[in-house]
Amino acid sequence: MEDADTICAISTPPGEGGIGIIRISGNKAHPILKKIFRPRRQRGSFSPRMLCLGDIIDPENNEALDEVLSVLMNAPQTYTREDTAEIYAHGSYIAQKNILSLIIRSGARLAEPGEFTKRAFLNGRIDLLQAESVLDIIQSETDEEFRCAFNYLKGTISRKIHAMQKTIRTTLANTEALIDFPEEDIDVDEEEFFPPLKRTKREMEALISSYEEGRAVKQGLDVLIAGKTNVGKSSLLNALLAQERAIVTPIPGTTRDMVEDTIYIQGIKVRIIDTAGIRTPSDIIEQEGIARVKRKISETDLIVWVLDGSDRYSKEDDEVYREIRDNHFIVAVNKIDLPQTIDIKELASKGLEWVEISALKDVGLEKLKETIYAKLIGSRKRAGKALITNLRHKNALAKAKDNIERAIECRKNREPLEFIAFELREALHHLGEITGEALTDGILHEIFARFCIGK
Ligand SMILES: Nc1nc2c(ncn2[C@@H]2O[C@H](COP(=O)(O)OP(=O)(O)OP(=O)(O)O)[C@@H](O)[C@H]2O)c(=O)[nH]1
Numbered sequence: 001m002e003d004a005d006t007i008c009a010i011s012t013p014p015g016e017g018g019i020g021i022i023r024i025s026g027n028k029a030h031p032i033l034k035k036i037f038r039p040r041r042q043r044g045s046f047s048p049r050m051l052c053l054g055d056i057i058d059p060e061n062n063e064a065l066d067e068v069l070s071v072l073m074n075a076p077q078t079y080t081r082e083d084t085a086e087i088y089a090h091g092s093y094i095a096q097k098n099i100l101s102l103i104i105r106s107g108a109r110l111a112e113p114g115e116f117t118k119r120a121f122l123n124g125r126i127d128l129l130q131a132e133s134v135l136d137i138i139q140s141e142t143d144e145e146f147r148c149a150f151n152y153l154k155g156t157i158s159r160k161i162h163a164m165q166k167t168i169r170t171t172l173a174n175t176e177a178l179i180d181f182p183e184e185d186i187d188v189d190e191e192e193f194f195p196p197l198k199r200t201k202r203e204m205e206a207l208i209s210s211y212e213e214g215r216a217v218k219q220g221l222d223v224l225i226a227g228k229t230n231v232g233k234s235s236l237l238n239a240l241l242a243q244e245r246a247i248v249t250p251i252p253g254t255t256r257d258m259v260e261d262t263i264y265i266q267g268i269k270v271r272i273i274d275t276a277g278i279r280t281p282s283d284i285i286e287q288e289g290i291a292r293v294k295r296k297i298s299e300t301d302l303i304v305w306v307l308d309g310s311d312r313y314s315k316e317d318d319e320v321y322r323e324i325r326d327n328h329f330i331v332a333v334n335k336i337d338l339p340q341t342i343d344i345k346e347l348a349s350k351g352l353e354w355v356e357i358s359a360l361k362d363v364g365l366e367k368l369k370e371t372i373y374a375k376l377i378g379s380r381k382r383a384g385k386a387l388i389t390n391l392r393h394k395n396a397l398a399k400a401k402d403n404i405e406r407a408i409e410c411r412k413n414r415e416p417l418e419f420i421a422f423e424l425r426e427a428l429h430h431l432g433e434i435t436g437e438a439l440t441d442g443i444l445h446e447i448f449a450r451f452c453i454g455k
């Protein structure tokens, strides 16, 4: 255990509520609660895991602070694996604050952010992947995000990593045995060496490649609306948001700055960004606006290139095309409610497909959203799939995969067994960084500092 002191915190959010929960964890959790809590029913014992009605009493002046329910829980069957006590007070900030300061005066200290979960990790109840997922669960904003985080907590990812570790350890043990007893004159059993390592490598690749999708689920994605002036970019933003977010006028060059808001497409957070129309700028403000769009183009996940179907395909459209063509983009031909004069052949000759929409009349927007989703996420089947959502995990997996690849190469080239053993040990080290077996205090601090107090 890192430190044996007893910690306490209010675990429910600040503000008015039906109840507010105060948590205490550590050796002194039970003595402290027993000292400040007076059960209503004097007969019968205040036994563990039984909610008990009573009052919190300040022993110094016998003053009742609140009427509460309390519970004691014995180590190790608790969240932190330590003795724990919980007080269900009224959801008044004053009541909770007074009870908390009484607990602190009675010998506990205020918990640091995430310290309950950190103890759960340090005491071996959950691994680091699961501990990190607790924060993701708390912060999840969409069903998909919650599902991904919950998958981590249930141990789906941990089990995959542990299986990889097991395979690598076995191969390492076999390799080391050969190093230790060279006189036996046996060689590596190729059947026991290559297939398990190659399988592990494929599993690593699958998890690594799930990261893009996982990142999309967790952080959301940026979609930039770009095009020449007056084609209906701001109208499209407004139509997607179903609110008059950006200014729309018939005057070309209306939008100068970027206007951004969020929509959800099939559980994915998508930030839609409206931009200034690209043309030869008429003043310094527009010039800066257009420069910003051009910079943003390469940073964004997807561009929706808007064309005006009631206008001819012009030199200005082509200028936009040249700006965006090296990035992920889709084409939306807008204003299809008007007679169409756009030269579709021009688009077809570039090998492009397009979605026809009318931002004004709300036509084709569902199709556009589907196309955005398909481009961003692809048509991969996601139901129940475990996704990596954390860059740290992805990077560590990528390093471990490189080690496995090198181990396989070394063996193919009949290089010394020591080289293979080295690569396998490195791979184990990188996987250990994910599960928390090989961690520095710095990483640990960084992870838990992101938590709220009380979790
Ligand atoms: N008929 C019709 N008019 C549209 C449609 N979409 C936009 N408009 C009109 O086109 C004009 C320009 O629309 P905006 O949304 O301001 O165009 P924009 O691309 O943001 O223009 P800038 O900000 O100047 O680059 C407005 O008068 C809109 O009402 C549409 O689907 N059909």
Ligand SMILES: [Mg+2]
Pocket: 233, 234, 235, 246, 247, 254, 255, 274, 275, 276, 277
């Ligand atoms: Mg605009």
